[in-house]
Amino acid sequence: xxxxxxxxxxxxxxxxxxxxxxxxxxxxxxxxxxxxxxxxxxxxxxxxxxxxxxxxxxxxxxxxxxxxxxxxxxxxxxxxxxxxxxxxxxxxxxxxxxxxxxxxxxxxxxxxxxxxxxxxxxxxxxxxxxxxxxxxxxxxxxxxxxxxxxxxxxxxxxxxxxxxxxxxxxxxxxxxxxxxxxxxxxxxxxxxxxxxxxxxx
Numbered sequence: 001x002x003x004x005x006x007x008x009x010x011x012x013x014x015x016x017x018x019x020x021x022x023x024x025x026x027x028x029x030x031x032x033x034x035x036x037x038x039x040x041x042x043x044x045x046x047x048x049x050x051x052x053x054x055x056x057x058x059x060x061x062x063x064x065x066x067x068x069x070x071x072x073x074x075x076x077x078x079x080x081x082x083x084x085x086x087x088x089x090x091x092x093x094x095x096x097x098x099x100x101x102x103x104x105x106x107x108x109x110x111x112x113x114x115x116x117x118x119x120x121x122x123x124x125x126x127x128x129x130x131x132x133x134x135x136x137x138x139x140x141x142x143x144x145x146x147x148x149x150x151x152x153x154x155x156x157x158x159x160x161x162x163x164x165x166x167x168x169x170x171x172x173x174x175x176x177x178x179x180x181x182x183x184x185x186x187x188x189x190x191x192x193x194x195x196x197x198x199x200x201x
Contacts, residue, residue, distance in 0.1 A: 026162045028093060032086050033158075041075040042151050049144040065140040072132040072147065076125075079154075083125045087118050094118050096161050098200050115198050117161045123198065124154035127191035136188075149186035152176055153195070156183065 033039070048068045055061040094117040131147040138146065152172060159168035169180040184192055184201055195201065 022163060024093075028089070029158060029162060032082060032089075035085075036078045036082050038075065038078055038082065041071060041078065042155070045071055045075065045151070046148065049148065052144070053141065068144075075151075076129045076132050079128055080125050083118075083121045086121060089118065091116060091118070094161075096120070096157075096199075097164075099165070115200075117157070120157050120195065120198055121154070123191060123194045124150065124157065126194075127188055128154065130190070131188060145186065146188055149183060150188065150191060152178060153183050153187055153191070156180065 045068060048064065048071065052061055052064040052068065055064060095114040096117050097114050099113065127150040128147065131143065131150050134143050156168045156172050159171055172178055172180060172183060178186075184196070187195070
């Protein structure tokens, strides 16, 4: 009976510690992201891509694609500014556990089992910008597909930092009907290689 009570107390203490840590992470990331309209721009782009793909008139479709170019550049500019500003955060606060479940203090006590969010965001910034610049001369449809994957993977990383890898993957599946493995397969090869090496994917 005493062991059971001790186990319950330990479990409750770990839950409180995990909740506090997640609250701190959410507040930290939000304090930087709140200065920008990155999420709103992502929504506008996603809606714009769907509108362009469903447009039967080629001329009208081309106009929508052209209009979205400016939104993509604005998003890149804002995201690059966010990443530059976030890079000043102390590294002790930006460690992310590679474990699927959130456990308190894992990243602090076992740094080798974690990665640095600042480094992941730099990889995302490069991938998003390269997709937007379309240096590979993709078709508008393929460009939209790749850029969407880059943005969704970045969103997955932010959720991973705030909650856990498992929660981030579940949200991605629920919101975008995209499994994490498929998301990794859909980004540019350079992003997939750099990101995989960092997070151990």
